Amino acid sequence: MPIGRETPTHSELAQLLRGRIERGEIRAGDTLPPITDLMDEYEVSRSTVRSAITQLASEGVVRTAGRKGTIVQPRPERRRIRRSQVVTRSTAGMYVFPAASYADEVWVTHGTPKASHEAAPPVVTDVFELEAGARVLRRRRVMSPEGEPPFQIVDTWLSPQAVEDAPRIAEPSTGPGGYLDRLEEAGHGPIQWTEHTQARMPSSEEARLLEMPTALPVLQIALVGCSGRDNQPLEVTIRVIPADRVELVSELVRDESAAWPREGRQ
Template identity: 70%
Template sequence: MPIPDGPTTYRELAELLRGRIEGGEYPPGEKLPNIEELMETYELARQTVRAAINQLASEGLVRTVTRKGTYVQARLGRRRVRRNHVVTRSRAGMYIFPAAAYPDEPWQTHGTPHRSMEAAPEVVAEQFGVEVGSEVLRRRRVMSPEEEPPFQIVDTWLSPQAVADAPQIAEKSTGPGGYLERLEEAGHGPISWSEITRTRMPSAEEASLLQIPGVLPVMEMILVGRSGRTEDALEVTIRVIPGDRVELVADLVRDASAQWPLRTAEPKE
């Protein structure tokens, strides 16, 4: 029996389900009624119900698991991170880059970090000057703050020249200071970096690793490290973070031309 005065559009259905999720009727981990049940309950077309579910998924409220159903996602809230552009070193000698993390916060790795030869995506191939799809060494980690679901995928791609000059960076252990220390020891110091931040839709693999719906955009942070000797790109590190997990904050600095109060030219006599 349909509910009187029920939703008639996908937006209305999404609003109704959103209210029940936020009100606790469907807590995190709870399975929502399936599409057929929602169609029957509200006398809505399949495409209308599916559009409502996709809307909630794009907001990070639910995630659909193939052949299992749609489940409510835990809402972790956005991490408000103040960004800077300073690279430091840890006591252990490792470089520390600006990241979506709080100082001294413990992090964990999901699964086992691994390295393998993979087909270079366009952004990596362009930086290394190789053909798209060429096999390039990739080191991958999936990480998060302790006791939280996967927060980011970190892929470090190392150029063929980098591996040839510092073979240890292709091994399981890169030694004290990590792969960057090995590259600088091999004559590429000091390495310099530039960063690109953009948004895009996740691949199916990325959505699975991050445990997010495929319709939720991700933030992609691309760090390119260049040789101090040749200026060639040696490494491209790509961080992929769900779009609902973080917001970046930076302070703006006034240029001399924007000082206050405004100084006007002295009148000529």
């Protein structure tokens, strides 16, 4: 450490090590230098090194592997969600919404999809105008591209009115076209959707299902579907994705007022 420089705190040491990783000085799959080497190099205590490593591990930058030391984690591939705002149908007859995937990519479900009545989060009870903590039908899937770790949690919450009008949406198999076709057949078509996106910290359950650290934020994309009959909300589908695995891409379109060349100018 250069003469006259203050001894780094554990957060500063974590930042220094993170910088070396980002610059490629320490690559994915490599182990960090031993604790004693880092103590000598940065003139810090053992507890400072350990706290810095703990911070990096909580962020998913490294993982501890016992006698093998501390291993640098590979950076997850970022997938693009293109905000085309276009809803289509697949060849299998299912509605397809803008998603974090590439063309021709095969996605799979981890574990068994579940349909059960659960205590709904505030975003759901607010939309359905229910009491806080009300139990609502939830259909849950944990998904990823084929051969990859869990990428996103997809929770579809269905209103009591939706279940009353289309009871089959509470069954494990909802039939061709899925629960949305059952709702539209019950007189709610065409359903219209509004999308709400926000960043937040994950719950411990979400972090466990997505195999991610709790210190990293997630991107929450909530799709609210309203009945074509009375415009009342029927479903809230919430996708939860680790924020370091995805980016939003939107194409900007010029309004007539922004046309070029400007009127009256050459």
